[in-house]
Amino acid sequence: MATASAITAEREHYLNAEYGFRSWLLTTDHKRIALLYLITITFFFFVGGFFALLIRLELLTPQGDLVQADTYNKLFSMHGQVMIFFFLLPAVPAVLGNFLVPMMIGAKDLAFPRINLLSWYLFIIGGGLMLYTMLTGGVDTGWTFYVPLSTAYLGTHVVLAAVSIFIAGFSSILTGLNFIVTIHRMRAPGMTWGRMPLFLWSNYATSIIQVLGTPVLAITLSLVGLERMFHLGVFNPQLGGDPLLFQHLFWFYSHPAVYIMILPGMGVVSEIIPCFSRKRVFGYEFVALASIGIAVLGFLVWAHHMFVAGISVYSAMVFSFFSYLVAVPSAIKVFNWTATMYKGKIYYSTPMLYAMGFIGLFTMGGMTGLFLASLGVDVHVTDTYFIVAHFHYIMVGGMVMAYLAGMHFWWPKISGRMYPEAWGKLAALTIFIGFNLTFFPQFILGWTGMPRRYHAYTPEFQVLNVLSTAGSTVLAVGYLLPMVYFLWSLRYGKEAGDNPWGAAGLEWKTASPPPTYNFEETPVVTWEAYNYDELPKEVPVVG
Amino acid sequence: MSDSSEALATHELRHHFENMEQQRGASSMGMWVFLVTEIMFFGGMFMAYLAYRYEYFVAWQEGSQHMNFWIGTVNTAVLICSSLTMVLAVLAIQQGRRRLTSVMLAVTICFALAFMVLKGMEYHEHWLAHEFPGSAFHFAGIDPRHVEMFFVLYFVMTGFHALHVLIGIGLVSTMLYMNERGHFSADYHNPIENTGLYWHFVDLIWIYLYPLLYLIGHHHVS
Amino acid sequence: MEKVISAKLYFTVWAALMCLTAATAALSYVNMGALSPVVALVIATVKGSLVVLFFMHAKYIDVKTTVLVIVAGFFWLTILLLMTMTDYITRAWS
Numbered sequence: 001m002a003t004a005s006a007i008t009a010e011r012e013h014y015l016n017a018e019y020g021f022r023s024w025l026l027t028t029d030h031k032r033i034a035l036l037y038l039i040t041i042t043f044f045f046f047v048g049g050f051f052a053l054l055i056r057l058e059l060l061t062p063q064g065d066l067v068q069a070d071t072y073n074k075l076f077s078m079h080g081q082v083m084i085f086f087f088l089l090p091a092v093p094a095v096l097g098n099f100l101v102p103m104m105i106g107a108k109d110l111a112f113p114r115i116n117l118l119s120w121y122l123f124i125i126g127g128g129l130m131l132y133t134m135l136t137g138g139v140d141t142g143w144t145f146y147v148p149l150s151t152a153y154l155g156t157h158v159v160l161a162a163v164s165i166f167i168a169g170f171s172s173i174l175t176g177l178n179f180i181v182t183i184h185r186m187r188a189p190g191m192t193w194g195r196m197p198l199f200l201w202s203n204y205a206t207s208i209i210q211v212l213g214t215p216v217l218a219i220t221l222s223l224v225g226l227e228r229m230f231h232l233g234v235f236n237p238q239l240g241g242d243p244l245l246f247q248h249l250f251w252f253y254s255h256p257a258v259y260i261m262i263l264p265g266m267g268v269v270s271e272i273i274p275c276f277s278r279k280r281v282f283g284y285e286f287v288a289l290a291s292i293g294i295a296v297l298g299f300l301v302w303a304h305h306m307f308v309a310g311i312s313v314y315s316a317m318v319f320s321f322f323s324y325l326v327a328v329p330s331a332i333k334v335f336n337w338t339a340t341m342y343k344g345k346i347y348y349s350t351p352m353l354y355a356m357g358f359i360g361l362f363t364m365g366g367m368t369g370l371f372l373a374s375l376g377v378d379v380h381v382t383d384t385y386f387i388v389a390h391f392h393y394i395m396v397g398g399m400v401m402a403y404l405a406g407m408h409f410w411w412p413k414i415s416g417r418m419y420p421e422a423w424g425k426l427a428a429l430t431i432f433i434g435f436n437l438t439f440f441p442q443f444i445l446g447w448t449g450m451p452r453r454y455h456a457y458t459p460e461f462q463v464l465n466v467l468s469t470a471g472s473t474v475l476a477v478g479y480l481l482p483m484v485y486f487l488w489s490l491r492y493g494k495e496a497g498d499n500p501w502g503a504a505g506l507e508w509k510t511a512s513p514p515p516t517y518n519f520e521e522t523p524v525v526t527w528e529a530y531n532y533d534e535l536p537k538e539v540p541v542v543g
Numbered sequence: 544m545s546d547s548s549e550a551l552a553t554h555e556l557r558h559h560f561e562n563m564e565q566q567r568g569a570s571s572m573g574m575w576v577f578l579v580t581e582i583m584f585f586g587g588m589f590m591a592y593l594a595y596r597y598e599y600f601v602a603w604q605e606g607s608q609h610m611n612f613w614i615g616t617v618n619t620a621v622l623i624c625s626s627l628t629m630v631l632a633v634l635a636i637q638q639g640r641r642r643l644t645s646v647m648l649a650v651t652i653c654f655a656l657a658f659m660v661l662k663g664m665e666y667h668e669h670w671l672a673h674e675f676p677g678s679a680f681h682f683a684g685i686d687p688r689h690v691e692m693f694f695v696l697y698f699v700m701t702g703f704h705a706l707h708v709l710i711g712i713g714l715v716s717t718m719l720y721m722n723e724r725g726h727f728s729a730d731y732h733n734p735i736e737n738t739g740l741y742w743h744f745v746d747l748i749w750i751y752l753y754p755l756l757y758l759i760g761h762h763h764v765s
Numbered sequence: 766m767e768k769v770i771s772a773k774l775y776f777t778v779w780a781a782l783m784c785l786t787a788a789t790a791a792l793s794y795v796n797m798g799a800l801s802p803v804v805a806l807v808i809a810t811v812k813g814s815l816v817v818l819f820f821m822h823a824k825y826i827d828v829k830t831t832v833l834v835i836v837a838g839f840f841w842l843t844i845l846l847l848m849t850m851t852d853y854i855t856r857a858w859s
Contacts, residue, residue, distance in 0.1 A: 231677040236695075568828060749811050754805035
């Protein structure tokens with residue numbers, strides 16, 4: 001009987017079409033670029049995770065005894081910057097988006113393949129600069145770079161860190177630009193907007209935010225750099241500079257940035273839920289428009305990060321109102337996913353476990369966001385661990401789980417191999433338990449008064465901190481497992497076949513791994529998305 | 544002539560596009576999306592300008608009166624002329640008139656260089672008058688602290704604009720070089736059109752910078 | 766296919782831009798109180814519109830999505846400016 005590797009080796013596909021470093025480092029194939037990103041962001045995930053572990057180690061005891069206060073400031077700053085700019089922002093768009101967007105619309109590649117490659121190189125340069133910043137002493141402004149601390153008072157590598165993020169920002173802008181033009185101009189015949197998978201709608205909405213928001217971050221960081229280096233003090237209090245102006249400009253991007261991070265994850269969930277419920281998405285149009293709604297409304301709420309900073313209370317009320325409003329489209333998605341599952345034939349595969357975990361944890365994180373939209377409550381919990389718990393529920397409980405869901409769901413397509421399902425489920429469970437153990441105590445810690453960004457705390461908070469640290473160890477183990485078994489599956493995994501999940505979507509109509517130009521012939525689409533009523537009720541690879 | 548230009552055009556079709564029209568449409572749309580990012584990039588500076596103008600209007604008026612009104616006005620005219628020659632270059636290549644295209648591109652570069660020279664003279668003048676922010680700044684009129692902030696905004700906004708003019712000179716020069724090498728034709732000239740879009744955008748920013756920086760207040764010192 | 770606009774139209778637009786520049790420069794000497802910045806910005810917007818519509822061919826683009834892109838850009842800039850000013854303008858109220 002022919003071995004798995006012999007069978008895949010017979011057919012030419014994007015992985016074996018060409019060999020050698022040059023064929024990878026000078027590739028314009030969106031699928032190869034996606035893998036280049038995969039390797040890079042996985043590296044940065046572990047760098048950011050390393051900082052997180054040091055933070056949790058320090059917080060095991062009330063005293064600041066592991067590191068000095070200034071060092072601790074660097075730890076949480078670097079953790080935030082690496083995780084946000086070099087993992088969360090690119091994760092789904094640059095890995096899964098790059099791989100899947102052209103395939104899902106029936107195209108041979110993105111609109112601008114060379115710009116796609118440039119985007120990766122910019123990411124590498126930015127990442128390299130960030131590594132250099134860390135190795136030469138790091139930065140301690142928090143990931144938020146507030147002035148005048150960052151412009152006038154710190155001797156650390158603020159400009160270097162700002163430049164690295166500036167460059168990474170351009171990587172993000174170029175990816176968004178590419179997706180927008182691709183989705184508008186390169187859909188296959190018959191692939192109308194109303195037939196597009198929701199993953200595309202989500203990435204489209206994400207791209208809008210990337211294109212419109214990131215440039216404002218770019219100019220803001222530039223202004224900080226100009227002030228530090230050339231004394232062009234736009235934020236200099238001595239010249240009447242306003243620290244709140246910086247915060248307005250910074251959060252104008254950085255709030256929508258959280259939607260850049262979560263929307264693609266929602267897109268992943270929108271693909272997985274119908275597949276493993278064997279049902280069409282409930283309210284497709286609502287989910288699609290909700291993505292756009294999140295993108296637009298997400299730009300109107302930024303000053304909710306500034307409620308206690310000194311903005312006018314009337315302005316705060318406006319932003320508070322919009323902050324409540326932006327929860328609506330997210331809630332619509334959660335309801336629709338749930339309704340999709342209702343009376344569906346549920347398969348508890350690993351992707352489905354992650355997706356279901358996403359729905360629960362994202363909802364918790366999102367609802368605590370509503371607490372924060374309330375001016376009165378926000379005053380109480382700002383700068384406490386409540387905020388930390390809130391955003392980790394969304395980013396880690398939500399986004400990272402969605403990313404893992406997507407990696408497991410599309411791994412067969414990307415590699416041609418199945419990962420070991422039992423290990424997948426074990427990892428998902430470990431991550432779910434570890435995550436909740438790490439971050440649920442932080443809600444209580446914050447509510448009862450423990451401030452964030454402090455390396456020491458009063459003794460009554462220790463028990464919950466110990467629980468949190470214990471949880472983070474479990475979480476770390478959970479994250480290591482997929483690393484191991486995905487690599488294992490490349491050699492020993494079962495051959496996947498074109499469509500192991502029996503899923504709808506153009507990407508499943510081509511081989512696994514796909515040929516370099518994706519399709520033998522340009523597909524002509526005559527069916528609606530998620531046509532699970534026309535597909536077999538059985539999932540070929542039973543989850 | 545049209546045979547070879549058609550051949551040139553087909554040769555330029557990238558493999559992932561179905562046809563030249565799709566490629567051209569994508570290329571043009573991509574350029575506009577990029578220009579939108581530039582709107583937001585400059586937008587941050589306009590926001591800073593607006594906030595401080597609201598807070599420190601008197602200083603803004605005072606600072607504006609120390610702008611070089613004539614250089615600013617002449618530079619506005621220079622950029623408008625350069626926009627004209629740029630769009631005439633695009634028109635020329637649309638008609639397949641390569642020589643005229645090169646001439647128009649070259650004239651555009653000349654106008655752009657004139658802008659930079661005038662700007663340089665202006666900056667030098669400000670430097671000599673102790674109007675560059677920092678330890679060398681000295682202002683004898685009212686509200687010097689906030690007037691210094693006006694000058695910060697002036698140098699930051701016109702500085703980034705000048706940087707974009709410089710990049711534009713580079714782009715237009717590249718187009719000139721490529722045109723001279725026979726790279727473009729009536730059937731294929733996307734890059735020139737896109738360069739034109741970029742150049743007009745640079746002009747557009749200046750159209751707003753001029754009144755915002757030079758025309759506040761009602762008499763001009765120079 | 767792309768529409769080819771005549772050189773005559775371009776020269777007309779250029780002349781209009783030059784005249785408007787002269788006008789705004791001249792008007793800057795006239796004290797119109799609070800109206801002065803408004804007039805200057807209106808003239809600037811007219812000039813800008815001429816550049817966008819004619820020199821950048823926005824008037825002749827047949828693809829609606831590109832027009833949407835341009836409008837979106839200016840709309841988002843407005844969001845940045847307006848929403849931030851809600852803070853600055855109302856600070857004095859309390």
